[in-house]
Amino acid sequence: MPERPANGRACAPRASRACVAGGLACALALVGCVTTPPRKPPLALEGHPEPDLQGVTHVVKPGETLWRIARAYQVRVEDLSIANHLADSAVLTVGQELFIPGAKAVLEVPPSDLPAPEVRPARQGNAPLAWPLIGVLYARFGPRGDTRHDGIDIAAPVGTPVLAAADGTVLFAGAQKGYGFVVVVQHPPGLITLYAHNQAVLVKDAEEVKAGQPIAKVGETSKNSGPHIHFEVREGGQPKDPLRYLPAPR
Numbered sequence: 001m002p003e004r005p006a007n008g009r010a011c012a013p014r015a016s017r018a019c020v021a022g023g024l025a026c027a028l029a030l031v032g033c034v035t036t037p038p039r040k041p042p043l044a045l046e047g048h049p050e051p052d053l054q055g056v057t058h059v060v061k062p063g064e065t066l067w068r069i070a071r072a073y074q075v076r077v078e079d080l081s082i083a084n085h086l087a088d089s090a091v092l093t094v095g096q097e098l099f100i101p102g103a104k105a106v107l108e109v110p111p112s113d114l115p116a117p118e119v120r121p122a123r124q125g126n127a128p129l130a131w132p133l134i135g136v137l138y139a140r141f142g143p144r145g146d147t148r149h150d151g152i153d154i155a156a157p158v159g160t161p162v163l164a165a166a167d168g169t170v171l172f173a174g175a176q177k178g179y180g181f182v183v184v185v186q187h188p189p190g191l192i193t194l195y196a197h198n199q200a201v202l203v204k205d206a207e208e209v210k211a212g213q214p215i216a217k218v219g220e221t222s223k224n225s226g227p228h229i230h231f232e233v234r235e236g237g238q239p240k241d242p243l244r245y246l247p248a249p250r
């Protein structure tokens, strides 16, 4: 039987075992079980500003390339390819729709007589995590004015399944004010992933999950943004850029 502390939240046996080994898993388990009110996730989720979903849809015309479109809109090829889940060297088809993150109006792409530069893959090596869903990346990790964005935002229709980014154990699955339903998953090598702004969760605390398993559904719970999830990766307790852990888009 799980032990039941004074605050009423059951401590998972797995979390208790993690405390024998110490480390981050232990600290998070203790936070979740002892020192915080029931149903509070073990990671701080406060004051996180969500950007407006900005951008336009550009319809590819004959002769246009990813590089030329990126140049016309003054965005990086990498941003354009990630936002649309394309390889940097992807061959576009006429009539294909591309989301241009950050653009405010559709622009004409001027013809170019310069050859497109050679582009390298955005990232290389083995990625420890998989994309939690296929959607439009519209907000990156990093400083945002006086604050900091601790994850990435991926837009997708309400109800789109959110998938576990790797095998792991659910540390928290439940509602969090301002963040809709939140899932936090502990992965064996000391990695933690967090999925916020869901419409519903499909897993329970302490449940074992497999990579690619649906764990939640995309919701529309952020005030100023359309339906999306906020995805965080923590290693050693620190928020890290999730794009460093995910494979290059295909």
Ligand SMILES: [Zn+2]
Binding pocket: 049, 050, 139, 149, 151, 152, 153, 229, 230, 231
């Ligand atoms: Zn976010």
